[in-house]
Amino acid sequence: MIFKNILVTGGAGFIGSHLVRLLVDKYPDTRIINLDKLTYAGNLANLRDIEDRANYHFVKADICDYEAMLKLLKDYEVDAIVHLAAESHVDRSIEEPFVFAQTNVMGTLSLLEAAKTVWQKEDNWQSKRFYQISTDEVYGSLQDNDSLFSEISKYEPHSPYSAAKASADHFVRAYHDTYALPILISNCSNNYGPYQFPEKLIPLFINNIRHKKSLPVYGKGENIRDWLHVEDHVRAIDLVLHKGIVGQSYNIGGFNEWKNIDLVKELINCTDRLLGREEGEDMDLITYVADRKGHDLRYAIDSTKISKELGWKPVYDFPSGLEQTVSWYLEHQDWLDNVTSGRYVEYYEKMYNNR
DSSP: OOOSEEEEETTTSHHHHHHHHHHHHHOTTSEEEEEEOOOTTOOGGGGTTTTTOTTEEEEEOOTTOHHHHHHHHHHTTOOEEEEOOOOOOHHHHHHOHHHHIIIIIIHHHHHHHHHHHHHTTSTTGGGOEEEEEEEGGGGOOOOSSSOOBOTTOOOOOOSHHHHHHHHHHHHHHHHHHHHOOOEEEEEEOEEESTTOOTTSHHHHHHHHHHTTOOEEEETTSOOEEEEEEHHHHHHHHHHHHHHOOTTOEEEEOOSOEEEHHHHHHHHHHHHHHHTTSOTTTTGGGEEEEOOOTTOOSBOOBOOHHHHHHHOOOOOOOHHHHHHHHHHHHHHTHHHHHHHHHTTHHHHHHHHHHTO
16 A cells, blocks of 8 residues: 555653654655644654655644544545554553543544545545554453453453544444445554553663652562564554555564563563663662552463564564663653653644644
8 A cells, every 4th residue: 555644642651753764764754743742641742853844734622523533534635544642551541540541432433523524525445544543451350360451352341441442443433334334453562662651660760769769569570461562563564554454453562571560570670671770770770569459460462463464573572672672761861851740731832833
């Protein structure tokens, strides 16, 4: 597939900014439109290196604003949407479920209806793509150590976040089945890497180790997650967008399972070493706290389908990927400080207002 105008929603966020950068670099003749509401997790400083590229355009808007989405799709003649915009932090969803339902469900529905309305009027509308980026959390929790989530695994979401993402996925499939909207879906495992907002485990703990603050671990730290480097993820997204089969879903994982407590210890060792401290010096920062409500025990993705059909496989092994990630945050302490202090908001407000 060749697209003239690709819309990335949530393009100022963690995964979104990596994807926007990849698309802008790889497809210089394609206009890449970054749509972001610029909530707390959106940071235009993530894209400073490409903000002046001729094929990059930023639009500040809310996906829940249906009329704005209609206008945007028409004005920019969008022929592919990669939908990443979402509230994504499970802890926040437990406290603010209405916010997650509004953004993740109604925002997705707004985009779907706008795409259907605009694209159905065009003769070649089956060459368009609506690509929903989802999560492995929609599948619920694996109860044994041998099973993996596949594309046909049953949806059993347990948190308000995963319930909202599951509902959005169902709406996307419904628009394909009911209106023949050309859709794609992928479900990924936990991402890590540069530019992740430091409410998530890895950047939060790197920053806490840096300042010798406590490292709160839920329960006994026995919960297991599959970790995927964000750059491997966005390469997979690129493949699915351009080569995936309409109506299909693809699971994207790192074949890289870690118990939370083991990951934290690995992170401490790596961060201490790169800070010039004695390796393991900060193990005493680990603090066990009450478990999260509805905390799923284990997630693990089977990526066989995307590997066999599209030729994707992760490039990063976890030790080198983790060290690259820790190094990045330690080398970009100004980025961390600007985000944790809230100063980054000033940057993107100034950038947006000057355009």
